[in-house]
Amino acid sequence: MEIKVDVISRETIKPSSPTPHHLRTHKLSSRDQRATFLYSPVVLFYARSAIHAISGGDGGDGDKYDDLFHDISHRLKVSLSETLTHFYPLAGRLKNNLSVDCNDEGIDFFEARVINDCGVSDILERPSVQGMVPLAPPEPTDYNNAPLLRVQVNFFPCGGVAITVEVSHKISDGPSYSLFMKAWSEIALGSPNTVVPDFNAVSSRFPPIEDFPVTSLTFSGKGPKVVTKKFVIDASKIADLKSKTASASVPQPTRVEAVTALFWKCALVASRSRFGGTRKSYMLKGAINLxxxxIPPLPKHSFGNVVGMFQIIIDKDDDDYESEVTDMSGLVCKMRKGVEEAIMQNNNLSNKATPQVKKEYEMEVYYHTSRFSVYEADFGWGKPTWWGIVGQASIRPPGMAVVDTRDGKGVEIWLTLIEEDMAIVEANQELLYYASPNRAAL
Structure with a gap:
């Protein structure tokens, strides 16, 4: 089901207190400079039952329902304003890819009504990228005047609320996003704020580079048709998969290593099938929270892009090419070695980008597993029933994102592939033994 929304209001939310003069300039790190401005939108779904529990009713009265939505929106805006006082760079504007002018211009806040005659429960029955709540504002075309944070609260006519929060990747990675969401939800609840972000640690370790070219605003939409599908692997299947991918070199694979190896193998099989084995080289690139x-480690509340990329390469000229493609335990060993090498390179403290060799097939994988799960984001009406990634562009094809399930024991995999490759992957019996496609999120 394609969801449509009608935007009923747009306003600017500014920090509740002015940013002091000595904090007005937030220096970007060289990691930030290399990042795209592209927003990373995430949507949190709150079920009807949770929303109406705070009003003591079922929302049958239209006026009462409108009052409830007004109260929700008001709480979000007030707490967001206070949170921006602590996360003041998010309310500023980018300045020539060198710094953020923390001028308190604010962030965009949209209120929208879902036009479809449905509730959050209808979305959760068959969650998909196509069924996500769309974002009302278009992508900006001017870096220096674009807000670094945008929020859209969406009200469903048949019950429930979805909150879309998108932060520019230019100044934030996944762990930074989690820091912000944790602080915002604590402030909304009136709880002690346990998050004190450090905005200087990253640029001190990785200083900005003068005259660094601005990266592309968005990914190109050109090319073959791509699709994104969701798969779920439960804890019991993860245990089986970890056992299967274990080896003498890596006797205890992590769950993300095991899951990545499975989907990487299936994607390789699909690509080789479509091209008849004519492709000569394959690369897997994955993100690491550094x-x-x-050495020494950065403070855990360091805000910015502190993500490194490991890579593994499989060449057809390798003597053990066939086993490299099909042996998941071997893939896990390659990943473990790739991560270790990436950590060593990043501890070199060099501003030089790691040389990248373009391969015929490259897949990127991102991990959204964190000590603070987005599932903990309680703003006063309970924790989200589910959260997901908005839009095909959020995952560059071919690529995947690995996220926690609500219970924290399983994982969801959002896989983006060329349509023909996806059809082959979806029919892969080994993958289907471990993973359930498009399972309901209720």
Whole structure:
């Protein structure tokens, strides 16, 4: 089901207190400079039952329902304003890819009504990228005047609320996003704020580079048709998969290593099938949170882009090419070695980008597993029933994102592939033994 919304209001939310003069300039790190401005939109779904529990009713009265939505929106805006006082760079504007002018211009806040005659429960029955709540504002075309944070609260006519929060990747990675969401939800609840972000640690470790070229605003929409599908692997299947991918070199694979190896193998099989084995080289690139892995480590609340990329390469000229493609335990060993090498390179403290060799097939994988799960984002009406990624452009094809399930024991995999490759992957019996496609999120 394609969801449509009608925007009923747009306003600017500014920090509740002015940013002091000595904090007006937030220096970007060289990691930030390399990042695209592209927003990373995430949507949190709150079920009807949770929303109406705070009003003591079922929302049958239209006026009462409107009052409830007004109260929700008001709480979000007030707490967001206070949170921006602590996360003041998010309310500023980018300045020539060198810094953020923390001028308190604010962030965009949209209120929208879902036009479809449905509730959050209808979305959760068959969650998909196509069924996500769309974002009302278009992507900006001017870096220096675009807000670094945008929020859209969406009200469903048949019950429930979805909150879309998108932060520019220019100044934020996944862990930074989690820091902001944790602080915002604590402030909304009136709880003690346990998050004190450090905005200087990253640029001190990785200073900005003068005259660094601005990266592309968005991914190109050109090319073959791509699709994004969701798969779920439960804890019991993860245990089986970890056992299967274990080896003498890596006797205890992590769950993300095991899951990545499975989907990487299936994607390779699909690509080789479509091209008849004519492709000569394959590359897997994955993100690593470097905060605790740098020497010395960065503070855990460091805000900015502190993500490194590991890579593994499989060449057809390799003597063990066939086993490299099909042996998941071997893929896990390659990943473990790739991560170790990436950590060593990042501890070199060099501003030089790691040389990248373009391969015929490259897949990127991102991990959204965190000590603070987005599932903990309670603004006063309970924790989200589910959260997901908005838009095909959020995952560059071919690519995937690995996120926690609500219970924290399983994982969801959002896989983006060329349509023909996806059809082959969806029919892969080994993958289907472990993963359930498009399972309901209720």
């Amino acid at each position: 905060r605790s892995k740098l």
